[in-house]
Amino acid sequence: MSKLRKQHMAIEWHDIVNTESDIPAKNASLQEKASLVGRVGLMMLSVGTAAWRVRASMNKISRALGITCNADIGLLSIEYTCISGSETYTNAISINTTGVNTDKLNELEHFADGFADRAEKYSVQQFHMILDKFQDMKGNYKALSLGLASALACCAFTFLLGGGIIEMICAFFGAGIGNFVRKKLLERHITLFANVAAGVASACCTYVIFIKLAELLMGVSAIHQAGYICSMLFVIPGFPLITGGMDLAKLDLRSGLERITYALLIIIVATLTGWLCATLFHFYPQDFEAYELDPLLRTVFIMITSFCGVYGFSLMFNSTKKMAATAGLIGMCANTLRLELIDLAGVHVGLAAFIGALSAGLLASAIHHWIGYPRITLTVPSIVIMVPGMFMYKGVYYIVINDITTGEMWLTKAVLIVTALPLGLIFARILTDKNFRKSS
Template structure:
C-alpha cells in the first residue's frame, strides 16, 4: 500500500529538461518584477510571451493574479508549470520602461542567463531622483492641486509643507518595509496634521485660511492612480483576476488615506468649503491654471521615478488635458463629462508622445490625470461623513466616484481609438 501523500510533496515532477526549467524560472522572475513596478496585467502577459519566444519556448500560458504568477511552458513536447509569489507592490516607471524594452524592443534571441543578468542590473539601478527632489516636487504638486480646487493662499502654502513632509516620511517608512496600508494611513495623518499646524501658525500671524481644501491637497500623493487605472484596463482586456486584485488594493489604500485624513478633519473641526469666484482676468486664470497643471503632472511623474524629459512631457499632457477639462466645466458641462474629455485628450496625446519618447503609455497617461481628482467634493464627503451626515456625504462621494470613473474611462477610450487591436477579441 502506497504511503499517504504529504501536503508538501510536489504535485508534479520537475521537468527533465534543464533549459525548460531555467527558462521558465527567469520568465517568472521577469513577470514578478513587472508586477512590482506597477504595469498592467495584459501588458505583463504580452511581455512574457514575447520573452518566451526569445528564449526558444514553443508555447507559454500565463495567469497573472498580482500576488502570484502562474505559467505553463512547452518545449519539445514537454510541459512545465511553475508558480511564483510576487513581493510588495510599488511603482517604478524607469524600471517598467527597461523591462518592456527588454521584452519587446530587443528582438534578438536570448539565453536565460542573459535575461537573469539584465534583471540583476535593472533591480540594482538606484532611483533617478533624491528624496529631497521628490518631496519638494510633491509639495508643489499638492499646492497646485489646492489652487486648482479653489484653495486660498494660506491653505495652498500649507499644502506645500504638508505634502513634502508626508512624502519624505513615506519614503523613510518604505525603506523600513512598513505595511503599505498602515504606512498610507500614517502618512495621510502626518501630511494633513502638518498642514493643519502650519495653518494655525498662519492664523496667529493674521493670515487665516477659510478653505479646508489645503488639508486634502496635502495628501494627494497618496492617491493610488496606477493600480486603479491598471485595474480598469485589465478588466477591458479580460485579465479579471489581476483587475479585481489591483482595484481592491487601490480601494484599500484610498480607505487607509481617508482614515488618516478623517482624524485630522474631525480634530480640527473644518467646515465645508465655500464656493469662491476669482477676480482675476480670464487670461490670467488660464495662465495660472496651466502652470499649476504642468507642475502637478511633473510632480507625479517624478514621484513615479520617471526621467526629467518624460516628466516634462507628462506636465505638458496634464496642462492640455486639465485646461480643457476646466474650460468645459466653466462653460456649463457637467464635471464628470468634462473630466472624461480631459482624460481622453491626455490619453490620445500620450499615444503620440510614447512613440517619440519610447515610453510605455501608462507611464505618460496616468500621472497626467491624477490632478483631475475632484478635491472639493472629496473634502465635502470627508467632512460630512465625519459629522455623521451620511446622506449628504454619499451625495458628494457619488460625484467623486463618477468623476474618478470618468478619468479612467477617458484613458480607456483613448486606448480603443489609438490601438486598433483593442477593438477586437483575440
C-alpha cells in the first residue's frame, strides 16, 4: 500500500521567520508580521468560530503590529493581504477540516486581546512558540467522556421532545455509543461522510437493540420505538448552522454559505443513514406515548433537562466544566422560556425560538464581562438544544417515502426555527455590542 499523502500540506511557520532574531514583533519585516496575523486567523478558523470573529482577531494583531489587513474568510481557508506603507504581502492558507473547540477559542481570544501589550517586548519567533502551545492543546475529554456527554445531552433532549423514561434510557445508550464510535473515527482522521454515517448507524442500532430487549424481557410497548430519532441528535450540526447565519448577517456571504452548506451535508448524511436504519428495522417516526405530569413538576423537569442537555452539548464542544455549566444555566432559562411560550401561551414555534435565542444572547452579554468567556462560547452551546433535529429527520424521512406534503411540513417548521435561532443571537448582539451593531 502506498504511503498516505496529506491533501493539505502543513505550513512550517518557523521557516518563514528569522528564528535567531530577537527584534520585537512590532519592528519585524512585513512577511514576519503577516505570518502572525495569518496563523492567528487560521487557528481561530479551526475552532469553529464565525468569520467576523476570525477577522476581528486578525485585526487586533494587525493594529498592534502597525499594519493593515484585509481578509476573505471561508470555512476552511483564508486569503489575506497585509499592507505596510507601500509594501504588500498576500497569502492564501487553509486547514484540512473544521470542528468546534470552545476552550481553545477562549485561549486564542485572550491571546489576541493581550497581544498589543506584548508586541514591543516579544519577537515574532517567541509569539510563534506561544502559538505552538495552543496548536498542541489536546482535547479536554477522551472518547468515553464525550460519549457520556452525548448520552446525557440526547437523554435530556428526549424528554424535551416528549419522550418518556423508556425512550430516555435507550437514547442515552444509543447516543453514547454513537458519539463514542464517531470520536474514535475522528481520532483516525476518517472523512466526514464516513464518520457521520458510522456514528448515526451505531446510535440507531444500539437503540434498536435496547428497545427490543426491553420488549422481550419487560413487555414494553412497541410505541417506544419512536425515540430512535433522539439517539442520533448528537450529530446535528447546530454550531455551523448558527454561526453561518451570524456570518450572513455581517455580509460575510462566503463564510456563511460555506458553513450552512457544511451543516446541510451533515444533516443529509445523518438523516439518510437514520432512514436506512429505520427501514431495515421497520421503525417509524411515530408520536411519543402521551403521559400526564403536574404542570409545576413538568416545568421543573424542563429546567433540569434543559441544563443537562446544554451541559452535555457544551462538553462535546470541548468546553471546560465551568464554561459548560455557565452555558447550561443560560440554556436552562432560555429553553424553559421558549417551551413555556409554546405550551402555555400558544406562541408560534418560530417566534418562540427567536425569543429563546434572544434571551440567551442577552443573558450571555450581561454576564460575560464578569466570567471572562467570549460570548459565542456561551450563546451558541446554550441554544443548540433548540435546533430541531427531529423535525429535520422527519422531513427527510417522509420525502424519501414519497409523502411529500408531510415532509414539506416538517422541513418548513425546521427552516423557520433554524432561521429564528441565529436571528435571536444577532439581535441580542446588535442591542449589546456597538462594534457588531455598526457596519465598519
